[in-house]
Amino acid sequence: xxxxxxxxGTTRRRAGGWAYTVVGADAASAEAAxxxxxxxxxxxxxxxxxxxxxxxxxxxxxxxxTGEGTLRTATEWMPAWKxxxxxxxxxxxxxxxxxxxxxxxxxxxxxxxxNLAGGRDTSVLGVKERAIAAAGEVEAPPPAPxxxxxxxxxGPTKKRLVAYTDGGCRGNPGVGGWGFILIDTRSGAALSKRxxxxxxxxxxxxxxxxxxxxxxxxxxxxxxxxxxxxxYLVDMATKWMHGWKRKGWKRKGKEPxxxxxxxKKVDGLIQQHDVTWTWVKGHAxxxxxxxxxxxxxxxxxxxxxxxxxxxxxxxxxxxxxxHGS
Numbered sequence: 001x002x003x004x005x006x007x008x009g010t011t012r013r014r015a016g017g018w019a020y021t022v023v024g025a026d027a028a029s030a031e032a033a034x035x036x037x038x039x040x041x042x043x044x045x046x047x048x049x050x051x052x053x054x055x056x057x058x059x060x061x062x063x064x065x066t067g068e069g070t071l072r073t074a075t076e077w078m079p080a081w082k083x084x085x086x087x088x089x090x091x092x093x094x095x096x097x098x099x100x101x102x103x104x105x106x107x108x109x110x111x112x113x114x115n116l117a118g119g120r121d122t123s124v125l126g127v128k129e130r131a132i133a134a135a136g137e138v139e140a141p142p143p144a145p146x147x148x149x150x151x152x153x154x155g156p157t158k159k160r161l162v163a164y165t166d167g168g169c170r171g172n173p174g175v176g177g178w179g180f181i182l183i184d185t186r187s188g189a190a191l192s193k194r195x196x197x198x199x200x201x202x203x204x205x206x207x208x209x210x211x212x213x214x215x216x217x218x219x220x221x222x223x224x225x226x227x228x229x230x231x232y233l234v235d236m237a238t239k240w241m242h243g244w245k246r247k248g249w250k251r252k253g254k255e256p257x258x259x260x261x262x263x264k265k266v267d268g269l270i271q272q273h274d275v276t277w278t279w280v281k282g283h284a285x286x287x288x289x290x291x292x293x294x295x296x297x298x299x300x301x302x303x304x305x306x307x308x309x310x311x312x313x314x315x316x317x318x319x320x321x322x323h324g325s
Contacts, residue, residue: 002059002062003057003061003062004061004062005052005063006021007019007049008127010041011039011044011135012136014038015041016036017033017034017136018036019031019034019127020033024059033188035134035135045242046099049278050099053107053110059111060113062114062115064117065124071116077096097156117178124186140237143297154320154321156323157185158276161225162227163177163183164288164320165209165210165213166232167206168202168302169300175198175200175300176204177196177300179192179193179206182213184318185322188317190318190320192291194296196303203230204259207233234277234279288320290293
């Protein structure tokens with residue numbers, strides 16, 4: 001007889017709750033529940049699935065759940081993401097990647113039967129009620145000081161260092177700012193820095209943030225992933241720049257290259273390090289991107305007030321946590 005795992009996830013007033021029950025002749029009956037502030041239903045279902053599979057004994061498992069998205073994640077999308085090196089076709093970040101990768105490991109070499117149940121299925125209702133109760137017990141975090149940047153967790157990286165960068169302008173051209181947070185996944189420490197200019201463009205500020213990250217590295221040949229919401233920056237660094245360089249820093253049709261001084265700086269700096277560029281969706285609640293955006297806006301405020309907006313801060317413990325580090 002196969003083991004049966006029943007899972008449920010829910011949200012209530014910004015709190016998430018999860019629960020599972022394991023039943024089977026070859027496994028001792030088990031159940032657990034818990035919650036997380038600010039979590040989505042898909043995240044809670046994935047968490048319940050990972051925790052429940054960890055509690056199952058060896059042998060075939062029948063998994064009962066109500067979330068079609070979670071089912072498709074496990075059976076359709078996850079294998080495709082894995083085959084593509086844990087990347088989506090769109091180039092965007094995979095949500096809840098740390099849980100997806102844990103699920104992949106737990107499902108390896110295990111016979112699984114999936115059973116998508118209706119919302120009124122009595123076998124699931126009791127588990128759902130425990131998830132709702134768990135969400136109700138989650139306490140909201142204390143409010144952050146006014147103006148403080150967002151904190152939170154982000155997806156894992158294959159590099160030791162991961163940086164989030166941002167740049168922007170009020171008017172284009174106009175008063176500009178840039179900011180970054182650079183996280184050492186081994187030590188957990190971080191460096192943030194910001195600055196700006198009185199009259200500049202969005203793209204120059206995006207490039208300046210990346211340049212500042214690379215110039216902040218203490219020694220050559222360091223492995224770093226730069227995450228940015230600027231497609232211009234990613235395409236410039238990974239596609240266009242190499243062609244421009246081969247042609248003597250000229251574009252097709254001999255048109256001048258915009259921001260050539262910064263393009264050459266980026267080119268010189270990436271020769272010294274092992275750099276990966278990753279595009280992330282901006283203003284979508286991703287903590288690292290939001291943190292860099294906060295720094296950028298503070299820098300613009302400083303420039304507007306007559307200063308240069310420059311400041312830096314070192315953290316023994318990064319406010320942005322990288323999963324898997």
